[in-house]
Amino acid sequence: xxxxxxxxxxxxxxxxxxxxxxxxxxxxxxxxxxxxxxxxxxxxxxxxxxxxxxxxxxxxxxxxxxxxxxxxxxxxxxxxxxxxxxxxxxxxxxxxxxxxxxxxxxxxxxxxxxxxxxxxxxxxxxxxxxxxxxxxxxxxxxxxxxxxxxxxxxxxxxxxxxxxxxxxxxxxxxxxxxxxxxxxxxxxxxxxxxxxxxxxxxxxxxxxxxxxxxxxxxxxxxxxxxxxxxxxxxxx
Amino acid sequence: xxxxxxxxxxxxxxxxxxxxxxxxxxxxxxxxxxxxxxxxxxxxxxxxxxxxxxxxxxxxxxxxxxxxxxxxxxxxxxxxxxxxxxxxxxxxxxxxxxxxxxxxxxxxxxxxxxxxxxxxxxxxxxxxxxxxxxxxxxxxxxxxxxxxxxxxxxxxxxxxxxxxxxxxxxxxxxxxxxxxxxxxxxxxxxxxxxxxxxxxxxxxxxxxxxxxxxxxxxxxxxxxxxxxxxxxxxxxxxxxxxxxxxxxxxxxxxxxxxx
Numbered sequence: 001x002x003x004x005x006x007x008x009x010x011x012x013x014x015x016x017x018x019x020x021x022x023x024x025x026x027x028x029x030x031x032x033x034x035x036x037x038x039x040x041x042x043x044x045x046x047x048x049x050x051x052x053x054x055x056x057x058x059x060x061x062x063x064x065x066x067x068x069x070x071x072x073x074x075x076x077x078x079x080x081x082x083x084x085x086x087x088x089x090x091x092x093x094x095x096x097x098x099x100x101x102x103x104x105x106x107x108x109x110x111x112x113x114x115x116x117x118x119x120x121x122x123x124x125x126x127x128x129x130x131x132x133x134x135x136x137x138x139x140x141x142x143x144x145x146x147x148x149x150x151x152x153x154x155x156x157x158x159x160x161x162x163x164x165x166x167x168x169x170x171x172x173x174x175x176x177x178x179x180x181x182x183x184x185x186x187x188x189x190x191x192x193x194x195x196x197x198x199x200x201x202x203x204x205x206x207x208x209x210x211x212x213x214x215x216x217x218x219x220x221x222x223x224x225x226x227x228x229x230x231x232x233x234x235x236x
Numbered sequence: 237x238x239x240x241x242x243x244x245x246x247x248x249x250x251x252x253x254x255x256x257x258x259x260x261x262x263x264x265x266x267x268x269x270x271x272x273x274x275x276x277x278x279x280x281x282x283x284x285x286x287x288x289x290x291x292x293x294x295x296x297x298x299x300x301x302x303x304x305x306x307x308x309x310x311x312x313x314x315x316x317x318x319x320x321x322x323x324x325x326x327x328x329x330x331x332x333x334x335x336x337x338x339x340x341x342x343x344x345x346x347x348x349x350x351x352x353x354x355x356x357x358x359x360x361x362x363x364x365x366x367x368x369x370x371x372x373x374x375x376x377x378x379x380x381x382x383x384x385x386x387x388x389x390x391x392x393x394x395x396x397x398x399x400x401x402x403x404x405x406x407x408x409x410x411x412x413x414x415x416x417x418x419x420x421x422x423x424x425x426x427x428x429x430x431x432x433x434x435x436x437x438x439x440x441x442x443x444x445x446x447x448x449x450x451x452x453x454x455x456x457x458x459x460x461x462x463x464x465x466x467x468x469x470x471x472x473x474x475x476x477x478x479x480x481x482x483x484x485x486x487x488x489x490x491x492x493x494x495x
Contacts, residue, residue, distance in 0.1 A: 118329035144320040145340050145388045148313040152343035175291040
Protein backbone atom coordinates (compact mmCIF):
# COMPACT_ATOMS: atom_id res chain seq x y z
CA UNK A 1 0.00 0.00 0.00
CA UNK A 2 1.21 3.46 -0.95
CA UNK A 3 0.73 6.36 1.45
CA UNK A 4 0.12 10.04 0.68
CA UNK A 5 -0.21 12.54 3.53
CA UNK A 6 -1.68 15.91 2.62
CA UNK A 7 -1.17 18.86 4.96
CA UNK A 8 -1.69 22.59 4.72
CA UNK A 9 -3.69 25.44 6.22
CA UNK A 10 -7.49 25.50 6.01
CA UNK A 11 -8.90 26.49 2.59
CA UNK A 12 -5.59 25.93 0.78
CA UNK A 13 -7.13 23.28 -1.46
CA UNK A 14 -6.16 20.02 0.28
CA UNK A 15 -9.47 18.33 -0.45
CA UNK A 16 -9.54 19.55 -4.05
CA UNK A 17 -6.08 18.07 -4.52
CA UNK A 18 -7.15 14.81 -2.86
CA UNK A 19 -10.10 14.66 -5.27
CA UNK A 20 -7.82 15.10 -8.28
CA UNK A 21 -5.56 12.30 -7.04
CA UNK A 22 -8.56 10.02 -6.49
CA UNK A 23 -9.99 10.90 -9.90
CA UNK A 24 -6.68 10.03 -11.54
CA UNK A 25 -6.13 6.68 -9.78
CA UNK A 26 -9.59 5.35 -8.98
CA UNK A 27 -9.65 3.02 -11.99
CA UNK A 28 -6.14 1.71 -11.33
CA UNK A 29 -5.84 1.44 -7.58
CA UNK A 30 -8.07 0.64 -4.63
CA UNK A 31 -8.07 3.88 -2.66
CA UNK A 32 -8.81 4.57 1.00
CA UNK A 33 -9.18 8.11 2.32
CA UNK A 34 -8.91 9.33 5.91
CA UNK A 35 -9.71 12.86 7.01
CA UNK A 36 -8.47 14.03 10.41
CA UNK A 37 -10.16 17.12 11.77
CA UNK A 38 -11.08 18.77 15.03
CA UNK A 39 -14.81 19.37 15.19
CA UNK A 40 -16.38 19.03 11.77
CA UNK A 41 -15.43 17.40 8.49
CA UNK A 42 -17.45 16.50 5.41
CA UNK A 43 -14.64 15.42 3.13
CA UNK A 44 -15.17 11.71 3.76
CA UNK A 45 -18.82 11.93 2.72
CA UNK A 46 -17.97 14.07 -0.30
CA UNK A 47 -15.33 11.68 -1.61
CA UNK A 48 -17.42 8.61 -0.92
CA UNK A 49 -20.36 10.10 -2.78
CA UNK A 50 -18.34 11.38 -5.71
CA UNK A 51 -16.02 8.43 -6.27
CA UNK A 52 -17.48 5.54 -4.25
CA UNK A 53 -14.15 4.91 -2.49
CA UNK A 54 -13.53 3.76 1.06
CA UNK A 55 -13.47 6.76 3.39
CA UNK A 56 -13.28 7.50 7.08
CA UNK A 57 -13.01 10.54 9.30
CA UNK A 58 -11.55 11.04 12.72
CA UNK A 59 -12.31 13.88 15.11
CA UNK A 60 -9.49 14.79 17.45
CA UNK A 61 -11.80 16.70 19.76
CA UNK A 62 -9.84 18.11 22.69
CA UNK A 63 -6.59 16.61 21.51
CA UNK A 64 -4.27 18.42 19.09
CA UNK A 65 -5.19 17.06 15.60
CA UNK A 66 -1.62 16.30 14.62
CA UNK A 67 -1.08 14.52 17.93
CA UNK A 68 -4.28 12.60 17.27
CA UNK A 69 -3.04 11.89 13.76
CA UNK A 70 0.11 10.27 15.08
CA UNK A 71 -1.91 8.09 17.42
CA UNK A 72 -4.50 6.89 14.89
CA UNK A 73 -2.29 6.57 11.82
CA UNK A 74 -1.24 3.11 12.86
CA UNK A 75 -4.90 2.07 13.03
CA UNK A 76 -5.54 3.79 9.69
CA UNK A 77 -2.80 1.83 7.97
CA UNK A 78 -4.24 -1.38 9.40
CA UNK A 79 -7.73 -0.33 8.26
CA UNK A 80 -6.45 0.38 4.75
CA UNK A 81 -4.59 -2.90 4.49
CA UNK A 82 -7.51 -4.89 5.87
CA UNK A 83 -9.63 -3.43 3.09
CA UNK A 84 -7.00 -4.24 0.46
CA UNK A 85 -6.33 -0.57 -0.29
CA UNK A 86 -3.40 0.09 -2.59
CA UNK A 87 -3.28 3.81 -1.91
CA UNK A 88 -4.07 5.44 1.44
CA UNK A 89 -4.61 9.20 1.36
CA UNK A 90 -4.59 10.99 4.72
CA UNK A 91 -5.74 14.60 4.86
CA UNK A 92 -4.68 16.44 8.00
CA UNK A 93 -6.63 19.20 9.70
CA UNK A 94 -3.89 21.70 9.03
CA UNK A 95 -4.22 24.00 11.99
CA UNK A 96 -1.25 24.55 14.27
CA UNK A 97 2.02 24.96 12.44
CA UNK A 98 4.30 23.57 15.10
CA UNK A 99 4.68 20.06 13.78
CA UNK A 100 4.11 18.12 10.62
CA UNK A 101 2.25 14.88 9.98
CA UNK A 102 4.72 13.48 7.44
CA UNK A 103 6.28 10.07 7.91
CA UNK A 104 9.59 8.53 6.92
CA UNK A 105 7.73 6.60 4.21
CA UNK A 106 5.21 7.51 1.55
CA UNK A 107 4.83 11.06 0.23
CA UNK A 108 4.26 14.20 2.31
CA UNK A 109 2.52 16.96 0.41
CA UNK A 110 2.10 20.53 1.63
CA UNK A 111 -0.70 22.42 -0.11
CA UNK A 112 -0.22 26.18 -0.21
CA UNK A 113 -2.45 28.73 -1.83
CA UNK A 114 -0.98 31.36 -4.12
CA UNK A 115 -2.78 34.03 -2.13
CA UNK A 116 -1.69 32.88 1.32
CA UNK A 117 1.01 35.54 1.46
CA UNK A 118 4.68 35.68 0.61
CA UNK A 119 5.88 34.91 4.13
CA UNK A 120 3.59 31.93 4.74
CA UNK A 121 6.13 29.31 3.58
CA UNK A 122 8.61 30.53 6.19
CA UNK A 123 6.10 30.92 8.98
CA UNK A 124 4.72 27.43 8.48
CA UNK A 125 7.92 25.77 9.59
CA UNK A 126 7.96 21.99 9.63
CA UNK A 127 4.72 21.65 7.71
CA UNK A 128 6.59 23.05 4.71
CA UNK A 129 10.21 22.18 5.41
CA UNK A 130 9.62 18.45 6.00
CA UNK A 131 7.29 17.95 3.04
CA UNK A 132 8.51 16.09 -0.03
CA UNK A 133 6.31 18.05 -2.40
CA UNK A 134 4.77 21.52 -2.30
CA UNK A 135 1.67 22.00 -4.41
CA UNK A 136 0.80 25.66 -5.00
CA UNK A 137 -2.90 26.08 -5.68
CA UNK A 138 -5.21 28.80 -7.01
CA UNK A 139 -2.63 29.94 -9.54
CA UNK A 140 -5.42 31.35 -11.71
CA UNK A 141 -5.92 34.07 -9.08
CA UNK A 142 -2.49 35.66 -9.32
CA UNK A 143 -0.18 36.96 -12.02
CA UNK A 144 2.58 34.83 -13.48
CA UNK A 145 5.17 37.18 -11.96
CA UNK A 146 3.71 36.77 -8.49
CA UNK A 147 3.60 32.97 -8.89
CA UNK A 148 7.28 33.00 -9.79
CA UNK A 149 8.09 35.27 -6.84
CA UNK A 150 6.35 32.85 -4.46
CA UNK A 151 8.10 29.83 -5.97
CA UNK A 152 11.47 31.54 -5.72
CA UNK A 153 10.80 32.38 -2.09
CA UNK A 154 9.92 28.77 -1.26
CA UNK A 155 12.94 27.45 -3.16
CA UNK A 156 15.25 29.76 -1.24
CA UNK A 157 13.91 28.54 2.11
CA UNK A 158 13.41 24.87 1.21
CA UNK A 159 15.94 24.02 -1.44
CA UNK A 160 15.08 20.34 -1.86
CA UNK A 161 11.29 20.48 -1.99
CA UNK A 162 9.65 19.49 -5.28
CA UNK A 163 7.45 22.38 -6.36
CA UNK A 164 4.42 22.25 -8.58
CA UNK A 165 1.66 24.67 -9.41
CA UNK A 166 -1.96 23.93 -10.14
CA UNK A 167 -5.50 25.10 -10.15
CA UNK A 168 -6.69 22.20 -7.99
CA UNK A 169 -10.33 22.61 -9.01
CA UNK A 170 -9.36 21.77 -12.57
CA UNK A 171 -6.32 19.69 -11.73
CA UNK A 172 -4.01 21.44 -14.18
CA UNK A 173 -0.42 20.27 -14.60
CA UNK A 174 -0.53 17.50 -12.00
CA UNK A 175 1.00 14.76 -14.16
CA UNK A 176 4.29 15.15 -12.31
CA UNK A 177 2.58 14.54 -8.99
CA UNK A 178 0.78 11.45 -10.30
CA UNK A 179 4.08 10.17 -11.57
CA UNK A 180 5.70 10.58 -8.14
CA UNK A 181 2.77 8.83 -6.46
CA UNK A 182 2.82 5.87 -8.81
CA UNK A 183 6.59 5.53 -8.38
CA UNK A 184 6.46 5.83 -4.58
CA UNK A 185 7.26 2.66 -2.66
CA UNK A 186 4.81 0.63 -0.64
CA UNK A 187 5.04 1.39 3.06
CA UNK A 188 6.31 -1.01 5.72
CA UNK A 189 3.83 -0.78 8.55
CA UNK A 190 6.27 -1.76 11.25
CA UNK A 191 8.82 0.90 10.38
CA UNK A 192 6.66 4.01 10.20
CA UNK A 193 8.21 6.99 11.97
CA UNK A 194 7.41 10.67 12.19
CA UNK A 195 9.81 12.74 10.10
CA UNK A 196 9.91 15.66 12.48
CA UNK A 197 9.93 16.02 16.23
CA UNK A 198 6.54 16.63 17.72
CA UNK A 199 6.26 19.47 20.28
CA UNK A 200 7.96 18.76 23.58
CA UNK A 201 4.91 17.39 25.28
CA UNK A 202 1.28 17.85 26.02
CA UNK A 203 -0.18 19.59 29.00
CA UNK A 204 -3.50 19.96 30.72
CA UNK A 205 -4.49 22.68 28.25
CA UNK A 206 -3.87 20.34 25.36
CA UNK A 207 -6.27 17.85 26.82
CA UNK A 208 -9.08 20.33 27.20
CA UNK A 209 -9.03 21.92 30.67
CA UNK A 210 -10.53 25.37 30.29
CA UNK A 211 -9.55 26.99 33.57
CA UNK A 212 -7.26 29.98 33.35
CA UNK A 213 -4.21 30.37 35.62
CA UNK A 214 -1.27 28.32 36.75
CA UNK A 215 -2.89 26.55 39.64
CA UNK A 216 -5.17 24.58 37.35
CA UNK A 217 -2.49 23.25 35.09
CA UNK A 218 0.62 21.15 34.94
CA UNK A 219 2.73 19.70 32.19
CA UNK A 220 5.19 21.18 29.76
CA UNK A 221 4.17 24.81 29.81
CA UNK A 222 6.05 28.04 29.92
CA UNK A 223 5.33 31.13 32.05
CA UNK A 224 4.93 34.44 30.19
CA UNK A 225 8.24 35.76 31.50
CA UNK A 226 9.63 32.46 32.66
CA UNK A 227 13.04 31.09 31.84
CA UNK A 228 13.22 28.56 29.02
CA UNK A 229 14.94 25.97 31.22
CA UNK A 230 12.12 25.97 33.72
CA UNK A 231 9.41 24.87 31.36
CA UNK A 232 8.88 21.56 33.01
CA UNK A 233 6.04 22.71 35.16
CA UNK A 234 4.72 20.51 37.94
CA UNK A 235 1.57 22.39 38.88
CA UNK A 236 0.74 24.46 41.92
CA UNK B 237 16.00 29.55 -28.53
CA UNK B 238 12.34 29.37 -29.46
CA UNK B 239 11.44 29.30 -33.14
CA UNK B 240 7.87 28.12 -33.01
CA UNK B 241 5.19 26.59 -30.85
CA UNK B 242 2.56 24.14 -31.99
CA UNK B 243 -0.90 23.84 -30.47
CA UNK B 244 -2.42 20.39 -30.78
CA UNK B 245 -6.22 20.06 -30.50
CA UNK B 246 -8.04 19.39 -27.25
CA UNK B 247 -11.73 19.20 -26.52
CA UNK B 248 -14.53 21.78 -26.35
CA UNK B 249 -16.93 22.19 -23.43
CA UNK B 250 -19.12 19.35 -24.72
CA UNK B 251 -16.16 16.99 -24.95
CA UNK B 252 -15.95 17.14 -28.75
CA UNK B 253 -12.51 17.24 -30.33
CA UNK B 254 -11.39 20.57 -31.78
CA UNK B 255 -11.54 20.86 -35.56
CA UNK B 256 -7.93 21.54 -36.56
CA UNK B 257 -4.89 19.36 -36.94
CA UNK B 258 -2.48 21.86 -35.40
CA UNK B 259 -1.83 25.60 -35.11
CA UNK B 260 1.76 26.72 -35.51
CA UNK B 261 2.90 30.12 -34.19
CA UNK B 262 6.35 31.39 -35.14
CA UNK B 263 8.86 33.88 -33.71
CA UNK B 264 7.83 37.44 -34.57
CA UNK B 265 4.17 36.48 -35.10
CA UNK B 266 1.45 38.70 -33.69
CA UNK B 267 -1.69 36.82 -32.78
CA UNK B 268 -5.03 37.82 -31.31
CA UNK B 269 -7.51 35.48 -29.68
CA UNK B 270 -11.08 36.73 -29.95
CA UNK B 271 -14.53 35.42 -29.06
CA UNK B 272 -17.35 35.98 -26.58
CA UNK B 273 -16.68 35.88 -22.84
CA UNK B 274 -16.56 32.30 -21.60
CA UNK B 275 -15.54 30.98 -25.02
CA UNK B 276 -12.17 29.71 -23.77
CA UNK B 277 -9.74 32.49 -24.67
CA UNK B 278 -8.01 32.62 -21.30
CA UNK B 279 -7.94 28.81 -21.13
CA UNK B 280 -6.10 28.76 -24.47
CA UNK B 281 -3.34 31.15 -23.39
CA UNK B 282 -3.11 29.41 -20.02
CA UNK B 283 -2.46 26.18 -21.93
CA UNK B 284 0.35 27.93 -23.79
CA UNK B 285 1.74 29.41 -20.56
CA UNK B 286 1.68 26.06 -18.75
CA UNK B 287 2.99 24.30 -21.88
CA UNK B 288 0.10 21.90 -21.33
CA UNK B 289 0.64 18.21 -22.06
CA UNK B 290 -2.92 16.95 -21.98
CA UNK B 291 -3.01 17.76 -18.27
CA UNK B 292 -5.30 20.79 -18.30
CA UNK B 293 -9.08 20.95 -18.55
CA UNK B 294 -8.91 21.37 -22.36
CA UNK B 295 -6.51 18.41 -22.85
CA UNK B 296 -4.54 20.43 -25.39
CA UNK B 297 -0.85 19.75 -25.94
CA UNK B 298 1.76 22.40 -26.72
CA UNK B 299 5.04 21.59 -28.48
CA UNK B 300 8.08 23.84 -28.56
CA UNK B 301 10.12 23.69 -31.78
CA UNK B 302 8.11 20.62 -32.75
CA UNK B 303 8.95 18.69 -29.58
CA UNK B 304 7.49 17.97 -26.17
CA UNK B 305 9.16 20.57 -23.89
CA UNK B 306 11.36 19.21 -21.08
CA UNK B 307 10.30 19.47 -17.43
CA UNK B 308 13.05 22.03 -16.95
CA UNK B 309 11.47 24.32 -19.55
CA UNK B 310 7.99 23.74 -18.16
CA UNK B 311 8.65 24.19 -14.46
CA UNK B 312 11.77 26.32 -13.96
CA UNK B 313 10.94 30.04 -14.31
CA UNK B 314 14.56 30.76 -15.25
CA UNK B 315 14.19 28.48 -18.28
CA UNK B 316 10.63 29.40 -19.17
CA UNK B 317 10.41 31.01 -22.60
CA UNK B 318 7.00 32.54 -21.93
CA UNK B 319 5.72 35.49 -19.96
CA UNK B 320 2.03 36.04 -19.41
CA UNK B 321 0.18 39.16 -18.36
CA UNK B 322 -3.00 37.89 -16.76
CA UNK B 323 -6.12 39.90 -15.99
CA UNK B 324 -5.10 40.12 -12.32
CA UNK B 325 -5.03 43.62 -11.02
CA UNK B 326 -3.91 42.74 -7.54
CA UNK B 327 -0.72 41.53 -5.90
CA UNK B 328 -0.94 39.64 -2.61
CA UNK B 329 2.76 39.55 -1.77
CA UNK B 330 3.57 41.79 1.17
CA UNK B 331 6.68 43.24 -0.46
CA UNK B 332 7.80 46.60 -1.80
CA UNK B 333 7.93 47.04 -5.55
CA UNK B 334 11.72 46.86 -5.37
CA UNK B 335 11.74 43.63 -3.31
CA UNK B 336 9.14 42.06 -5.57
CA UNK B 337 11.21 42.79 -8.67
CA UNK B 338 14.44 41.66 -6.98
CA UNK B 339 13.00 38.26 -6.08
CA UNK B 340 11.48 37.88 -9.53
CA UNK B 341 14.83 38.78 -11.14
CA UNK B 342 16.47 36.04 -9.03
CA UNK B 343 13.77 33.59 -10.15
CA UNK B 344 14.46 34.47 -13.77
CA UNK B 345 18.25 34.53 -13.20
CA UNK B 346 18.63 38.16 -14.26
CA UNK B 347 21.70 39.59 -12.54
CA UNK B 348 21.76 43.13 -13.96
CA UNK B 349 21.02 45.28 -10.89
CA UNK B 350 19.82 48.22 -12.97
CA UNK B 351 16.95 46.16 -14.31
CA UNK B 352 14.88 46.96 -11.20
CA UNK B 353 14.90 50.74 -11.70
CA UNK B 354 14.51 50.34 -15.47
CA UNK B 355 11.40 48.22 -14.90
CA UNK B 356 9.84 50.79 -12.56
CA UNK B 357 10.63 53.59 -15.03
CA UNK B 358 9.05 51.63 -17.87
CA UNK B 359 5.96 50.88 -15.78
CA UNK B 360 5.64 54.59 -15.11
CA UNK B 361 5.44 55.18 -18.88
CA UNK B 362 2.26 53.12 -18.96
CA UNK B 363 0.47 54.56 -15.97
CA UNK B 364 -0.78 57.96 -14.86
CA UNK B 365 0.15 57.95 -11.18
CA UNK B 366 3.81 57.06 -10.69
CA UNK B 367 4.98 53.94 -8.84
CA UNK B 368 7.88 54.40 -6.40
CA UNK B 369 10.34 51.64 -5.59
CA UNK B 370 9.34 51.56 -1.93
CA UNK B 371 5.60 51.40 -2.66
CA UNK B 372 4.21 48.08 -1.43
CA UNK B 373 2.80 46.07 -4.32
CA UNK B 374 -0.32 45.31 -2.30
CA UNK B 375 -1.43 48.96 -2.41
CA UNK B 376 -0.90 49.58 -6.12
CA UNK B 377 -4.06 50.40 -8.07
CA UNK B 378 -5.35 48.00 -10.72
CA UNK B 379 -3.80 50.04 -13.54
CA UNK B 380 -0.52 50.46 -11.69
CA UNK B 381 -0.34 46.75 -10.94
CA UNK B 382 -0.86 45.84 -14.57
CA UNK B 383 1.63 48.46 -15.74
CA UNK B 384 4.20 47.05 -13.35
CA UNK B 385 3.46 43.48 -14.45
CA UNK B 386 3.77 44.41 -18.13
CA UNK B 387 7.06 46.23 -17.52
CA UNK B 388 8.21 43.25 -15.43
CA UNK B 389 7.28 40.87 -18.25
CA UNK B 390 9.32 42.87 -20.75
CA UNK B 391 12.36 43.64 -18.57
CA UNK B 392 12.57 40.79 -16.04
CA UNK B 393 10.65 38.08 -17.90
CA UNK B 394 12.57 38.95 -21.07
CA UNK B 395 11.14 35.96 -22.92
CA UNK B 396 10.63 35.32 -26.62
CA UNK B 397 6.89 34.78 -26.14
CA UNK B 398 4.53 37.29 -24.51
CA UNK B 399 0.91 36.44 -23.74
CA UNK B 400 -1.41 39.32 -22.85
CA UNK B 401 -4.89 38.82 -21.47
CA UNK B 402 -7.18 41.78 -22.19
CA UNK B 403 -4.66 44.53 -21.68
CA UNK B 404 -7.23 47.06 -22.85
CA UNK B 405 -9.10 46.75 -19.54
CA UNK B 406 -6.31 48.23 -17.53
CA UNK B 407 -6.82 51.96 -17.95
CA UNK B 408 -3.19 52.22 -19.03
CA UNK B 409 -1.57 53.67 -22.14
CA UNK B 410 -2.33 50.81 -24.50
CA UNK B 411 -0.62 52.38 -27.51
CA UNK B 412 2.70 52.60 -25.71
CA UNK B 413 2.52 48.97 -24.71
CA UNK B 414 1.57 47.75 -28.17
CA UNK B 415 4.33 49.80 -29.87
CA UNK B 416 6.97 48.63 -27.48
CA UNK B 417 6.06 44.99 -27.84
CA UNK B 418 5.84 45.24 -31.63
CA UNK B 419 9.35 46.62 -31.77
CA UNK B 420 10.79 43.80 -29.70
CA UNK B 421 10.36 41.17 -32.45
CA UNK B 422 8.79 38.67 -30.06
CA UNK B 423 5.89 36.32 -30.54
CA UNK B 424 2.98 38.25 -29.04
CA UNK B 425 -0.42 36.74 -28.32
CA UNK B 426 -3.27 39.05 -27.28
CA UNK B 427 -6.53 37.88 -25.80
CA UNK B 428 -8.69 40.84 -26.69
CA UNK B 429 -12.09 42.40 -27.20
CA UNK B 430 -10.48 45.50 -28.72
CA UNK B 431 -10.96 45.77 -32.52
CA UNK B 432 -7.80 47.86 -32.90
CA UNK B 433 -5.62 45.21 -31.32
CA UNK B 434 -7.44 42.40 -33.15
CA UNK B 435 -6.96 44.10 -36.53
CA UNK B 436 -3.32 44.95 -35.87
CA UNK B 437 -2.30 41.33 -35.44
CA UNK B 438 -1.34 39.10 -38.36
CA UNK B 439 -3.22 36.05 -37.11
CA UNK B 440 -6.66 35.89 -35.48
CA UNK B 441 -7.84 32.85 -33.56
CA UNK B 442 -11.60 32.77 -33.07
CA UNK B 443 -12.95 30.88 -30.05
CA UNK B 444 -16.36 29.38 -29.34
CA UNK B 445 -17.63 26.99 -26.67
CA UNK B 446 -14.14 26.30 -25.35
CA UNK B 447 -12.72 25.42 -28.76
CA UNK B 448 -10.85 27.12 -31.59
CA UNK B 449 -13.54 27.80 -34.21
CA UNK B 450 -11.29 29.16 -36.94
CA UNK B 451 -8.00 30.86 -37.69
CA UNK B 452 -7.95 33.94 -39.92
CA UNK B 453 -5.06 35.95 -41.38
CA UNK B 454 -4.98 39.74 -41.68
CA UNK B 455 -6.07 40.88 -45.19
CA UNK B 456 -5.36 44.15 -47.06
CA UNK B 457 -8.58 46.00 -46.15
CA UNK B 458 -8.01 45.02 -42.52
CA UNK B 459 -4.55 46.60 -42.53
CA UNK B 460 -6.12 49.87 -43.75
CA UNK B 461 -9.01 49.56 -41.30
CA UNK B 462 -6.50 49.06 -38.49
CA UNK B 463 -4.70 52.26 -39.47
CA UNK B 464 -7.85 54.38 -39.47
CA UNK B 465 -9.08 52.83 -36.21
CA UNK B 466 -5.68 53.56 -34.73
CA UNK B 467 -6.09 57.26 -35.61
CA UNK B 468 -9.54 57.27 -34.06
CA UNK B 469 -8.21 55.47 -31.01
CA UNK B 470 -5.49 58.12 -30.57
CA UNK B 471 -8.13 60.87 -30.72
CA UNK B 472 -10.21 59.10 -28.11
CA UNK B 473 -7.07 58.67 -26.05
CA UNK B 474 -6.31 62.39 -26.21
CA UNK B 475 -9.84 63.27 -25.10
CA UNK B 476 -9.62 60.68 -22.31
CA UNK B 477 -6.46 62.32 -20.98
CA UNK B 478 -8.06 65.78 -21.18
CA UNK B 479 -11.03 64.55 -19.15
CA UNK B 480 -8.77 62.77 -16.66
CA UNK B 481 -6.79 65.99 -16.21
CA UNK B 482 -10.00 67.86 -15.35
CA UNK B 483 -10.28 69.87 -18.56
CA UNK B 484 -13.46 70.71 -20.45
CA UNK B 485 -13.99 70.01 -24.13
CA UNK B 486 -14.47 73.44 -25.72
CA UNK B 487 -14.55 72.52 -29.40
CA UNK B 488 -16.89 70.45 -31.57
CA UNK B 489 -15.68 66.94 -32.09
CA UNK B 490 -15.85 65.70 -35.69
CA UNK B 491 -18.95 63.62 -36.27
CA UNK B 492 -18.22 59.97 -36.94
CA UNK B 493 -20.14 58.39 -39.77
CA UNK B 494 -19.30 54.89 -40.87
CA UNK B 495 -22.48 54.40 -42.91
